[in-house]
Amino acid sequence: MKYWQVLVLKDRGPFSVIRLFSAFKYAVQGIQYAAKSEKNFQIHLFAASIVIILSFFLKLDKVEWIFIIISIFGVMALELVNSAMERAVDLATDKIHPLAKQAKDLAAAGVLVYTLMAVLIGILILGPKIIQLFY
Numbered sequence: 499m500k501y502w503q504v505l506v507l508k509d510r511g512p513f514s515v516i517r518l519f520s521a522f523k524y525a526v527q528g529i530q531y532a533a534k535s536e537k538n539f540q541i542h543l544f545a546a547s548i549v550i551i552l553s554f555f556l557k558l559d560k561v562e563w564i565f566i567i568i569s570i571f572g573v574m575a576l577e578l579v580n581s582a583m584e585r586a587v588d589l590a591t592d593k594i595h596p597l598a599k600q601a602k603d604l605a606a607a608g609v610l611v612y613t614l615m616a617v618l619i620g621i622l623i624l625g626p627k628i629i630q631l632f633y
């Protein structure tokens with residue numbers, strides 16, 4: 499084994515290539531679980547695809563794209579955290595418990611609030627451009 503390979507394999511500091519690569523690999527696995535098994539995440543992926551296609555078609559400017567991207571990625575990130583919360587609660591208890599209910603409902607509420615904002619942004623940016631197509 500070459501000297502630089504030994505260095506890379508032994509290095510476990512904050513900027514370790516192995517550590518960063520592993521963290522990235524596990525995060526991608528998380529996205530894969532969600533895309534395969536989380537119905538809500540699949541719905542968000544579908545909605546995001548439609549919005550992105552529409553946005554290309556309607557020729558958004560740079561600032562409009564930034565708002566659309568923040569909305570799409572924000573909803574997906576929160577949905578992933580919500581799914582993690584559901585699994586953590588299910589792991590913590592298989593009994594009906596008011597705190598388990600609150601934890602899941604609060605996480606779901608976080609997704610709902612951000613999604614409402616994303617929908618409003620979508621209506622404000624895409625709405626007038628879609629209406630213009632017909633008049």
Ligand SMILES: Nc1ncnc2c1ncn2[C@@H]1O[C@H](COP(=O)(O)OP(=O)(O)OP(=O)(O)O)[C@@H](O)[C@H]1O
Pocket residue numbers: 536537538584591592593594595596598599600602603606
């Ligand atoms: N252990 C529990 N104790 C009390 N209430 C719970 C518990 N688990 C779930 N609930 C209630 O049931 C609802 C549905 O829970 P569930 O685990 O099926 O998640 P979900 O919101 O249906 O998500 P998904 O469909 O993505 O699995 C929760 O939002 C919560 O109100």
